[in-house]
Amino acid sequence: MSQPVFxxxxxxxxxxxxxxxxxxKTFGEFTAIDALSLDIFEREFFALLGPSGCxxxxxxxxxxxxxxxxxxxxxxxxxxxxxxxxxxxAVNMMFxxxxxxxxxxxxxxxxxxxxxxxxxxxxxxARVDEMLRLTRLEKFARRKPHQISGGQKQRVALARSLxxxxxxxxxxxxxxxxxxxxxxxxxxxxxxxxxxTGTTFVxxxxxQEEAMTVASRVAVMDEGKLIQVDTPDRIYEAPNxxxxxxxxxxxxxIQCVVSPDDEDSRVRLEWGDGRTPxxxxxxxxxxxxxxxxxxxxxxxxxxxxPDGVANAVYGEIVDIAYLGNISxxxxxxxxxxxxxxxxxxxxxxxxxxxxxxxxxxxxWSDTAGILLER
Numbered sequence: 001m002s003q004p005v006f007x008x009x010x011x012x013x014x015x016x017x018x019x020x021x022x023x024x025k026t027f028g029e030f031t032a033i034d035a036l037s038l039d040i041f042e043r044e045f046f047a048l049l050g051p052s053g054c055x056x057x058x059x060x061x062x063x064x065x066x067x068x069x070x071x072x073x074x075x076x077x078x079x080x081x082x083x084x085x086x087x088x089x090a091v092n093m094m095f096x097x098x099x100x101x102x103x104x105x106x107x108x109x110x111x112x113x114x115x116x117x118x119x120x121x122x123x124x125x126a127r128v129d130e131m132l133r134l135t136r137l138e139k140f141a142r143r144k145p146h147q148i149s150g151g152q153k154q155r156v157a158l159a160r161s162l163x164x165x166x167x168x169x170x171x172x173x174x175x176x177x178x179x180x181x182x183x184x185x186x187x188x189x190x191x192x193x194x195x196x197t198g199t200t201f202v203x204x205x206x207x208q209e210e211a212m213t214v215a216s217r218v219a220v221m222d223e224g225k226l227i228q229v230d231t232p233d234r235i236y237e238a239p240n241x242x243x244x245x246x247x248x249x250x251x252x253x254i255q256c257v258v259s260p261d262d263e264d265s266r267v268r269l270e271w272g273d274g275r276t277p278x279x280x281x282x283x284x285x286x287x288x289x290x291x292x293x294x295x296x297x298x299x300x301x302x303x304x305x306p307d308g309v310a311n312a313v314y315g316e317i318v319d320i321a322y323l324g325n326i327s328x329x330x331x332x333x334x335x336x337x338x339x340x341x342x343x344x345x346x347x348x349x350x351x352x353x354x355x356x357x358x359x360x361x362x363x364w365s366d367t368a369g370i371l372l373e374r
Contacts, residue, residue: 006043006216007231008041008042008043008044009039009041009217013077013170014039014041015044016040016075017040017041017042017044017076017109017167017168017200018038018039018040018063018074018075018076018168018200018202019035019038019040019073019074019075020036020037020038020039020059020072020074021038021041021072021073021074021075021193022035022036022071022072022073023035023036023037023062023069023071023072023073023074024036024069024071025055025058025062025067025069025070025224026068026070026074028290031222031224032055032058033055033058033059033069033224034055034063034070034223034224035072036055036059036224036225036226038219038226038229040200040202041200042167042200043198043199043200043214044200044201044202044216045190045191045194045200045201045203045214045215046144046200046201046202046203046215046216046217046218046219047200047202047203047204047205047210047211047214047215047217047219048060048203048204048205048219048221049206049208049211049216049218049219049220049221049247050206050220050221050222050247051206051222052206053223054222054223054224055221055223055224055225056204056221057172057204058224059204060093060170060202060204061174062074063081063091063168063170063202064086064089064091064093064170065081065084065085065089065091066086068082068083068288076089076090076091076167076168076286077090077167077209084105086212090166090167090168091166091167091168091170092161092162092164092166092168092169092170093161093169093170093171093172094157094158094161094169094170094171094172094174095157095172096172096173096174098145098153098154098156098157099156099157100130100145100153100156100160101145102144102145102146103144104144104145105141105142105143105144106132106137106140106141106142106143106144106145106148106156107132107141107142108130109123109145109156109160110128110131110132110156110159110160110163111128111163112160112165113160113163113164113224114127114128114164117164125194127163128163131159131160131162131163132159134159134162134193134196135155135156135158135159135189135193136155137152137155137156138163140152140156150179150182151182151185151186154174154175154186154340155186155189157174158174158190158193162193162197162199165199167199167200168199168202169199169200169201169202170198170202171190171201171202171203172204173204173205174190174203174252175187175190175205175207175210175361180260183210184213187210187213187214188203188213188356190214191213191214194279203215203292208247211232212232212235212248213232215232216231217229217231217232218230218232218235219234220243220244220247220248223241225344227240227241227243227244228240228241228244232355234353235248235251236248236295237370238370239285239293239370239372240372240374241372241374242291242293242372242374245293245370245372249295249297250295250298250328250340250342251293251294251295252293252294252295252296252299252339253291253292253293254269254271254278254291254293254294254337254342254369255271255289255290255291256269256271256278256289256290256291256292256336257269257270257271257287257288257289257290258270258284258285258286258287258288259277259286260286260292262330265281265282265283266279266280266281266282266310266366267279267280267281267282267283267284268372269290269292271292272333272335272337273334273335276312276313278292278310278311278368279310279311279366280292280366280370280371281366281367281371282371284371288373290369290371290372290373291369291370291371291372291373292368292371292372293369293371293372294339294364294368294370295368296328296340296341296342297326297342297344298364298365298368298369299339299340299341299342299362299364299368300341300362300363300364301329301331301341301343301353301354301360301361301362302360302361302363303318303358303359303360303361304361305361305363306361306363308361309364309365310364310365310366311363311364311365311366311368312361312363313333313334313339313361313362313363314333314334314359314360314361315331315332315333315334315339315360315362316331316332316357316358316359316360317329317330317331317339317354317355317356317357317358317359317360318331318332318356318357319356320354320355320356322345324345325344325345326342326343326344326345327342327343327345328340328341328342329341329342329343329354329360331360331362339362341362
């Protein structure tokens with residue numbers, strides 16, 4: 001029997017663990033967060049994603065109690081947390097620097113917060129040992145932070161943050177100090193630990209791949225506002241704006257105008273020099289200016305014009321990026337516009353199917369792209 005899909009945000013009667021109600025935060029004349037409302041549910045792995053200065057770290061600091069909102073309310077389990085000091089909130093925060101005590105062993109680092117709370121010695125020992133097992137650090141319990149690797153330090157900081165069983169764990173760029181391969185491995189470890197503990201995780205990151213990998217939902221932010229909040233697949237496949245489409249992954253953005261001719265649920269689009277119309281799914285009035293967003297992997301590359309496709313354009317390959325698993329082709333069209341197409345490298349081949357200066361056809365279906373109004 002299949003497990004039910006975890007999607008409490010789709011259940012109208014579900015109560016959120018965290019609720020932002022029209023929260024704003026200003027520093028002098030600068031608005032870091034602008035009338036932001038958001039619900040985050042229990043057991044979610046929620047990602048705040050955006051460029052530097054978009055307000056995501058300010059949101060996290062307000063949740064932790066290090067900053068107070070200028071206006072609006074934040075509820076945790078239905079209670080306004082504004083009057084609750086940081087050390088009394090059922091919230092823990094894990095910093096990018098890990099902030100481990102260099103003179104204490106791994107075991108004592110994890111035990112530190114529990115000791116300060118006055119936990120009984122036998123309960124404390126059992127809890128620390130449980131955290132060591134959860135993060136696979138049993139062998140390193142007596143080592144000092146300088147005697148373990150960056151990935152192990154990250155797990156110590158995580159174990160220490162989870163030891164007090166917070167309702168909410170905040171992670172501020174937690175994997176930023178790790179190299180790419182270790183970061184990718186640690187992402188899956190984080191997901192596994194979050195699932196085992198059932199703790200709600202909120203992660204701040206500017207790494208799109210990281211957010212898409214770990215999160216149940218992603219909030220894409222810009223200039224203190226939420227641009228889109230949705231599941232990773234919806235954020236990627238159905239962005240609500242050119243900003244989100246462009247921020248997440250690779251994309252081609254084609255400026256176009258809706259032509260009077262249409263067929264059923266398809267619209268005809270005029271673009272470029274106007275000689276080659278495009279077709280896309282949608283219902284928009286004639287003359288409407290739109291952006292057609294198409295992911296490079298949705299575009300096929302061929303030497304001959306394919307039959308029976310909705311869209312086909314001709315151009316010359318001017319650049320190729322070989323990334324091992326995929327190759328990205330930059331193709332200049334007849335009117336000078338550039339499009340990117342990606343091909344999966346499924347076979348080991350001695351020579352490329354296409355090379356620089358080859359003339360090729362790029363084609364895609366009428367459902368491959370998405371029409372965006374903003």
